[in-house]
Amino acid sequence: MTHILLVEDDPAIAMSLKVTCKREGWQITWLDNASGVLPFLKSDQAQDLSAIILDVGLPDGDGLSLCQQIRHDSELGSLKDIPIIFLTARSDEVDRILGLEMGGDDYCAKPFSPRELVARLKAVWRREQLSSQYKESDKTIDDAGLVSQSPVSYTYSSGDWHYQPLNYSLTWDGQKLELSNTERKILLALLQAPNQVFSREQLLNAVSDYPDHRLARTIDSHIKSIRKQLAIVDPSRDVIYTHRGLGYALCPA
Template identity: 40%
Template sequence: MNNKKQILCVEDDAAIIMPLRYALELEDWLVTWANTGMSAIQQIEQNHFDFIILDVGLPDLSGFEVCKKIRTFNHTPLLFLTARDDEIDRIVGLEIGADDYCAKPFSSREIVSRIKAIWRRMEIQQQLLAEKQQSISSQQPSNIWQCQDETLQIHYYAIALQLTRYEYRLLKLLIQHPEQVFSRQQLMDHVWEHPEHSLERTVDTHIKSIRNKLKQISPEHEPIETHRGFGYSLKRMS
């Protein structure tokens, strides 16, 4: 049985993928290569991957389109590659679900280093969750939510959530205003630095990610309430 970690590299330029593939295989990754967006989506639907490297400039679909599509059913860690270094591209890439973003030209060593850093954060998060879930009692603590601005962390049932910057801002806003219903546009205006460059669906993507992280800690609770056609609120929990 092969226990190597599986990585999907989505890139249409063989001159880029071949040295990157060699560097990843030296780190004991099992590399699968897709050169179009549609083939990448099919691969992800049919196979398990531990990591995804996704080029923005693909011949059929853009990497952004591919990411938005796969984030509807898959939350594998993902790193974008792009030939552009525009700030807006970086913002969009991170908002739609990427874990990191690297502009070309780059060295294979840099990519491997970024992957290791993301993977290390994941392993620490999983270890902490496993350890702390054992200490959760059936009795609710007096303070379910605790926000720490210094570390951009929110504790839920005494367990630290591993949140992105926008996830932190979004959840903190809801916590500060329990039972208040916010429209998607209101959430974007309060949370995002460049709301004019963001899509309302971005809010839905971030809410879904937050919900998944909350369920890992307390599967029986669903604190975020959806108001169809309008937005979201946080239930008052006691």
């Protein structure tokens, strides 16, 4: 059974979401505070968890900071990469940008329809392959939306790239890159069309089923983070080229 962690301090919203999710046949664990999230994620109860629905404004903490803690907590193992969808009553675009930059996969602005949230969860799972009911028989749907039954390799003069869809591992010249879900999707899009210039809007489309093009500037922050990871492997090479006013391209040469 699909297991969702709901972190929301408003009982009315929580009850509505619990009813909707249970209609989908999903198991719901509800927490109304931030302090209980990390202990729960490190317990045996969380081993089958498929996603986290996380309120940004919690009475004892900030959902954005909590998301960042999850993404960087090595004790969580594979759970640190679990899809996180924010619930936010804030209309400020800056808050939504921060949420995505801190590792969120999507967000719903309050007030929202529970059915919309369910649709967003399903879209995230289609991308991330975290639920077998959203897989296509024995095939693997990779992050770029392509159907693949085996690892994918890209060889350019700039180095060898290898992507393993089953565990989302992307390596460059034999070294694994520590990327967020969004960063991995951006780099995979660039890898499949080297030398092609991708606009911010195109890259946003590649990483989200529900792109908000007002947030296209978040791509700049993700590219900066990707470059930092690449520099750890080889600081002498910058293989992502910025085309000012246009976008970004992978430079295979």
